[in-house]
Amino acid sequence: MSLRREGPVTERLLDLLRRHPGADPDRSGPLDEPIATHSPMTRRQAVAIWESAIQSRLQDLLSREMKDKGLSYYTIGSSGHEANAIVASLLRPTDTAFLHYRSGAFMAARLRQGRGETPFFDAMLSFCASAEDPISGGRHKVLGSPTLHVPPQTSTIASHLPKAVGFAMALQRLERHGVPIEGGVPYDAIVWCNFGDASMNHATAQAGFHAAGAAVLHRQPCPILFGCEDNGIGISVRTPDGFVAQMMRDRPGIRYFACDSQDFPGVWATTQAAIAYVREQRKPAFLHTKTVRLMGHAGSDIEANHIPLEQIEANEARDPLLAFADLLLASGAIAPDAMLALYADTDRRLRRAAEEASRRRKLTSVTEITAPLQKPSGHLTCRVADRDVRLRVFHGKLPEDDARPRHLAYRIPQALTDLFAAYPNAFLFGEDVARKGGVYNATQGLQATFGNGRVFNTILDETTILGLAQGMATAGALPFPEIQYLAYIHNALDQIRGEAASLEFFSTGQGMRDLPGQFPAYRNPMVVRVAGLAYQKGFGGHFHNDNSVGALLDIPGILLGVPARADDAVTMLRAMTAAAAERGKVCLFLEPIALYMQKDLHAANDGAWQFGYPPPDETMAIGEGRVYDAGDDDQLTIVTFGNGLWMSLRVAKRLRERGVKTRVFDLRWLSPLPIAQIKEHVKATGRCLVVDECRHTHGGPSPMILTELCQDPDLAGCVLRRVAAVDSYVPLAAAANLVLVQEPDIERAALSLCEERVR
Numbered sequence: 001m002s003l004r005r006e007g008p009v010t011e012r013l014l015d016l017l018r019r020h021p022g023a024d025p026d027r028s029g030p031l032d033e034p035i036a037t038h039s040p041m042t043r044r045q046a047v048a049i050w051e052s053a054i055q056s057r058l059q060d061l062l063s064r065e066m067k068d069k070g071l072s073y074y075t076i077g078s079s080g081h082e083a084n085a086i087v088a089s090l091l092r093p094t095d096t097a098f099l100h101y102r103s104g105a106f107m108a109a110r111l112r113q114g115r116g117e118t119p120f121f122d123a124m125l126s127f128c129a130s131a132e133d134p135i136s137g138g139r140h141k142v143l144g145s146p147t148l149h150v151p152p153q154t155s156t157i158a159s160h161l162p163k164a165v166g167f168a169m170a171l172q173r174l175e176r177h178g179v180p181i182e183g184g185v186p187y188d189a190i191v192w193c194n195f196g197d198a199s200m201n202h203a204t205a206q207a208g209f210h211a212a213g214a215a216v217l218h219r220q221p222c223p224i225l226f227g228c229e230d231n232g233i234g235i236s237v238r239t240p241d242g243f244v245a246q247m248m249r250d251r252p253g254i255r256y257f258a259c260d261s262q263d264f265p266g267v268w269a270t271t272q273a274a275i276a277y278v279r280e281q282r283k284p285a286f287l288h289t290k291t292v293r294l295m296g297h298a299g300s301d302i303e304a305n306h307i308p309l310e311q312i313e314a315n316e317a318r319d320p321l322l323a324f325a326d327l328l329l330a331s332g333a334i335a336p337d338a339m340l341a342l343y344a345d346t347d348r349r350l351r352r353a354a355e356e357a358s359r360r361r362k363l364t365s366v367t368e369i370t371a372p373l374q375k376p377s378g379h380l381t382c383r384v385a386d387r388d389v390r391l392r393v394f395h396g397k398l399p400e401d402d403a404r405p406r407h408l409a410y411r412i413p414q415a416l417t418d419l420f421a422a423y424p425n426a427f428l429f430g431e432d433v434a435r436k437g438g439v440y441n442a443t444q445g446l447q448a449t450f451g452n453g454r455v456f457n458t459i460l461d462e463t464t465i466l467g468l469a470q471g472m473a474t475a476g477a478l479p480f481p482e483i484q485y486l487a488y489i490h491n492a493l494d495q496i497r498g499e500a501a502s503l504e505f506f507s508t509g510q511g512m513r514d515l516p517g518q519f520p521a522y523r524n525p526m527v528v529r530v531a532g533l534a535y536q537k538g539f540g541g542h543f544h545n546d547n548s549v550g551a552l553l554d555i556p557g558i559l560l561g562v563p564a565r566a567d568d569a570v571t572m573l574r575a576m577t578a579a580a581a582e583r584g585k586v587c588l589f590l591e592p593i594a595l596y597m598q599k600d601l602h603a604a605n606d607g608a609w610q611f612g613y614p615p616p617d618e619t620m621a622i623g624e625g626r627v628y629d630a631g632d633d634d635q636l637t638i639v640t641f642g643n644g645l646w647m648s649l650r651v652a653k654r655l656r657e658r659g660v661k662t663r664v665f666d667l668r669w670l671s672p673l674p675i676a677q678i679k680e681h682v683k684a685t686g687r688c689l690v691v692d693e694c695r696h697t698h699g700g701p702s703p704m705i706l707t708e709l710c711q712d713p714d715l716a717g718c719v720l721r722r723v724a725a726v727d728s729y730v731p732l733a734a735a736a737n738l739v740l741v742q743e744p745d746i747e748r749a750a751l752s753l754c755e756e757r758v759r
Contacts, residue, residue, distance in 0.1 A: 003304050005295045006061055009079065009316055013057075016322055017343065020329045020336050028332035035331050039265030040272065041086075043333035049089060049264065050328055051342065052112065053082035053321060055119070056104035058347050062354055063127045064299045071358045072127045074141035075299030078104035080292040081229050083261040083320060084194060085109040086268050087287075090275055091192055094185050096149045096474075098164035098193040102229065102293075106194075107143050107150070114148055120349050124357035131363045135521065136506045138363045144507060146521035149183060151474060152506045157199055159494055161208025161226075162463050164193035165284075166471020168224035169215055172282065174475060176453055179425045182476035190278045194227035197244050198234020204494070207463040209251060212284040214459050216253030221282035225274055226254070228286065231293035236306045244288055254284045261291040261320040264327065292318045372508040373557035375672050376585065377623050380578035384616045385421035393421045393449050405610035409596035411566035412442045415573045416480070418616060420450050423478050423581060428455045430465055430482030430529075439484060440531060440596050462488050466495035466528070470503075473524045478581055486532025486590065487546035497555045500524040500586045504557065523584030527576045533562075533693060534730050534740050535594035535643045542729040544593075545736060547694045552588060553671060553701060559587040559622065560671040564595055564645040567611040568668060571620035579622060590670075592642045601646070602653060609646065625674040627681060628652070630663040635754055637681045639705060640691035641667040644741065648691050651746045660754050670701050675708050682709060682718055687753050690722035693741050697727050719756045723749045 029035075031044040060077030067075050078084075081102040088109035091097070099106060104123075111119040117134070125133040126141050135144035135152050144152030153160045168191040174180075175187040199205055208226075215222035228248070232239050249256045255277055259270035267289060274287045292315050296303045303312050328334050334342075363369050384390075390398055399414045420426045428446060430438075434457045437444035447455040458465050462483055469479040483489045489496070507522040534545040552560055559579055563569035569591070576587035601608035628649060636655070638648045645666045652662040665681050667674060682688040688709060694700025702722045709715050723746055726739040 003302050005303065005312065005316065006064055009294050009319065010061060012316060013319065013321055013325065014343075016325055017336055017340050020326065022329055022336050023332035024330045027330050031333065034265075035327065035333060036265035039269040041265045041268035043328075043331055045089065045268075046264065046328055047333050048112070049085050049109065050324065050334070050339075051346070052085040052088070052109035053105050053324070054343055054346050055108040055350070056082055056085070057321065058350050059104055059123055059127070060295070062350055066127060066354060066358070067299055071354070073129050074127055076101055076297065077295065078102040079294040080231060080320065081105065083264060083267045083289055083291060084227070084229065086264065087192060087194075087227060087271055090268070090271055092189065093148050095189050096151070096167055096185060096191050098160045098167070098191065099143050099150060099153055100194045100196060100199070100229065101143070101153075102196065103143055103194060107145070110148050110150065111145065114145070117145065117147065120353040121357060124350065124353040125360060127354070128357045128360070129362060130357055130360040131368070132360045137508050139369065139508070140506050142506050144521070146183065146507070149185060151503065151522045154498070154502060154506055157202040158195045158205035158208070159202070159498055161193055161195065161205050162211065162467020162495060163470035163474070163499060164191050165208050165211045165222065165224055165464075166468035167191050167475050168212070168222050168284070168471065169220060169468060170472040170475040170477060171223060172221040173427070173453060173472075174477060177424070179476055182474065185475070188279065190223040190225060190275065192225050192227060194229060196234065197228055197230040197232065197239045198237065200228065200244065200247065201234075204463055207461055208467065209248075209254065211459065211461070211464040211467065213251055213253030216283055222284050223278050223282045224284045225278045226284065226286045228288050229291050230288060231291050233293060235297045235301065248286045248288065251286065254286050256286050256288065258288045259290070261289055262318065262323045264320070264324045291320060294319060370556075372504040375557065375559060375622065376579050376583050377621070377672065379619055379621045380575055380582060382419075382574040382578040382617075382619050383422035383581075385418070389421050390418065390616070393417050399613035400615055402613065405607060405612055406566055407597055407599050407610050408563070408566045408569055408591070409440055409442050411570050411611070411613065412573070412591065413437075413444050413446060414613060415570040416443065416446060417449060419573065419577050420446065420454065423577065425476060426454070426478045426480060427472060428480040428482070429458050429468065431458065431460050431484050433457060433482050438482065440593065442529070442531070442591065442596070443482065462492035463495055466492050466500065469526045469528065470495065470500050470524050473526050474522060478577070479526045481526065481528050483528060483530045485544055485546060486530050486548065487543045489530055490548070490551065493551055496528070496558070496586065496588075500526065501555050501558050504584060524586055525580035525584045527573070527580050527587045527589055529589045529591060531591050531593050533590070533592045533594065533642050534736065537594070541732045545730040547699060547725055547730065547740070549590065549670060549694055549700055550698045553704070557586070558671060559585055559669070560590065561588070561669050562590045562592065562642045563668065564592060564642050564666060565609065565611055567614050568620065568626070570614050571618055572668065574619040575622050578619060590642075594643055595646060598646065602650060620668070623669050623672040623674050625668050625677050626666045628664040628666070630681070631661055634661045634663045634685045636660060636662045636687045636689060636750055637685045638662060638664045638689050638691055638746070638750065639667065639678055639681075640664065641670065641701070642693055644691040644693045647741070647743050648746060651743050651750065654747060655750055660750065662750065667701065673701060673704065675705075678705060679709065679712060679715060682715055686717065687719045687756075688721070689746070689750050689753055690720075691741060691746055692722060692724040694725060695727050696724040699725065719753055721749055721753050
């Protein structure tokens, strides 16, 4: 028995082609007549599908040969799933496709409708991880094309479904507001999103289905066609018979269609009906295609180790290309010799492409690899609406003309109002953000000013909110999704880490060949507003008093800022908006809940934590902190952010009263961290206390800050300490104060630190 099944699978197909008697007079007919009585698929169309299917099959086989020679780095193939070439042929090239990794035949078929692509060579560049790969630039093996509206996906667990739903939901919303779809996609386009049966077990898949169904129940257009390619197994775990059909046949809001890849004409007819339903009704549908997986999950998966041989052979006998080839030959669509010649010619062309692709250059520098992840720095220009527009949205009185200082929660909706006046493609959405104005009134009045088309509530699911943001961003909107609490973003973190933040990284190839150099073909510009951190009074518990930003700090390429005061919130929002709109960046704006309504600093009613509205053209420099009360003879630098800033300023005042001259440095940005500024202030004082309100172990930025300071030889004589929260969830009520950083903790640490001599 053969442990590797490429040989038996290939020989079974070639044997059929060699031995086939050819056309059956009773089944033959003209090329432009239907190939079967139950389908409008013509013989000519069927031959075109065969060409794409054979390309996909031979790519799989060749990738495994190349892997054995150390030339290729990817062997998860599409063998058995070639029926998805039919979907590509029936969709328009402008129907955006979010693809599963077994979609080689879909890509082959769509690229035949392309604008100058070289399908064989492009595929081999991808397999070889060449820096000339037109979509990822050698960073990963992904299926994608900016000219044919296929955003690259790295999803293996259906995490692309929420953003596909988001793109579908964006189409008519953008049409109503006159915002053009990115890349010239027409408003009557639909979305295709396919996946395997095993992926449907994942929570993100269910979130996608639920969001699409809910859209229908809320009477919102959602023209998406889900495609489940059901091969009955996920690596080695069987999918129960009937599982997919039972789950989806009666799913609220989603129309169910079913077909079997043993019958390509039937797949054609069913797919055609499903596409027509979605396009005409602007509602979601589910296309359930039974198929098979051939040659294991990947080249490293030896099926004989976990599946009996008789089952493997029975599965291989259901190779859909066997039934399809028999139909093509028997119907006279193509002669056996011509089919064998096509097979051999495709193989030769792929091998020539592979030989050349293997010689093309690879990524060889960190700079080149990380180029898409680079963060902007300094001041970016944010748009400002005309004065008459601003007067209208601010109801006749501009905020900068009001001399009264205001607190954080008052300034955030003002900043958003200014931004929405300047950016007509901006949309704000989330839980309770519309008429209610958010849990903390941070979106108060925005829906009344800009309408429920631009400011709207979503269903209560963070995965859906972030998926909608990605889909809208890819379509051409500038989304401002709100996550109600920091703890809630962890429910859907992979929508940021694995999807939104990675899209630029995996789509910076050669792309559109008429433009020089590398650039991101796809981006997810967004400003995600998150209420978070701890120190809430009268309301709390670990979901509403969450101080874990560590998981966000681990995500490459994002901007993460924490404004502690009202004017900083305004200028930081403007900076993030410019970074999103002009640079395509994913930005997270973390709003300290406990400081939303804070008006005083040192004493009751002093009003010292309220600030004016910055001039409309003023932005905060990205990656730049702010120092307070710096003097030439300071003995201590306190580095902090968020609630830590408010507490540290209070402590610094008491320290100065005791003769300890202290400056306080507010990070403001956690990614990128203002490391150079920190070092400058620490060098000036010789002592540094980092006040990190997050948990002691990996919770916040202090480990990174201290590591940078310890490694700098210019700071070798400096004394460094930190204060951080206890490694604990935050309990309710006054017990929270026992695990969170308190002002006495900061003061004791500062005094102790100042007793140590600087070397």
